[in-house]
Amino acid sequence: MAIREIIEDETFLRKKSRDVVVFDKRLHTLLDDMAHTLRDVNGVGIAAPQVGVLRRVVLINETGEPEDLLELINPVVIEASEEIQDDAEGCLSFPGEYGMVERPMHVKVRAQNRSGDLIILEGEGLKARAFCHEIDHLNGELFIEKASRMLDPEEFEERKKNRK
Numbered sequence: 023m024a025i026r027e028i029i030e031d032e033t034f035l036r037k038k039s040r041d042v043v044v045f046d047k048r049l050h051t052l053l054d055d056m057a058h059t060l061r062d063v064n065g066v067g068i069a070a071p072q073v074g075v076l077r078r079v080v081l082i083n084e085t086g087e088p089e090d091l092l093e094l095i096n097p098v099v100i101e102a103s104e105e106i107q108d109d110a111e112g113c114l115s116f117p118g119e120y121g122m123v124e125r126p127m128h129v130k131v132r133a134q135n136r137s138g139d140l141i142i143l144e145g146e147g148l149k150a151r152a153f154c155h156e157i158d159h160l161n162g163e164l165f166i167e168k169a170s171r172m173l174d175p176e177e178f179e180e181r182k183k184n185r186k
C-alpha cells in the first residue's frame with residue numbers, strides 16, 4: 023500500500039471519470055492506496071480523480087474506524103430524500119476551505135464492490151453528504167460551486183464543535 027498525492031488542480035478535478043469495467047489486481051491496488059491515503063489525512067471520503075485516476079471509484083469512512091470503510095465502484099444515487107440538510111462541507115483537494123452545502127438528508131446508492139458484485143448502500147446525515155460529495159467528484163463537480171457561501175476556518179471549527 024502506498025500513500026498517493028492528493029490532486030488540487032481544478033482543471034483536472036473537473037474532468038469526468040469513466041466506469042470501471044475490469045475488476046483486477048490493479049483496481050485492488052488503487053482501492054488499497056486510496057484507503058491508505060484517506061486514513062493518512064483522516065478524511066471522510068475520497069474519489070479516484072483526487073489521486074489522479076479518472077475512474078468511478080469512491081471510498082467513504084464516516085467514523086475513521088477501519089471496519090467502517092466503504093468501497094464503492096461505479097456508484098449511482100438511486101434514491102434521495104426530499105428532506106435536506108444544510109451544513110458545512112470541505113474537500114481534501116481544497117485544504118482549509120469550507121462551504122455551506124445543501125444535500126439530501128438520506129440517500130440510497132447502488133454500486134459494485136471490489137469483486138464486481140452489486141451492492142446497495144444507505145446513508146444518513148454526514149454519510150449521505152459524503153456519498154453525494156464523492157459521487158459529484160466522478161462527474162467533475164466540485165463543492166465550491168454548490169456552496170451557498172464559504173466559511174472561514176474559525177467558523178467551520180465553531181460549527182464542528184457545536185455539532186458534537
Ligand code: CO
Pocket residue numbers: 112113114115155156159
Ligand atoms: Co472532495
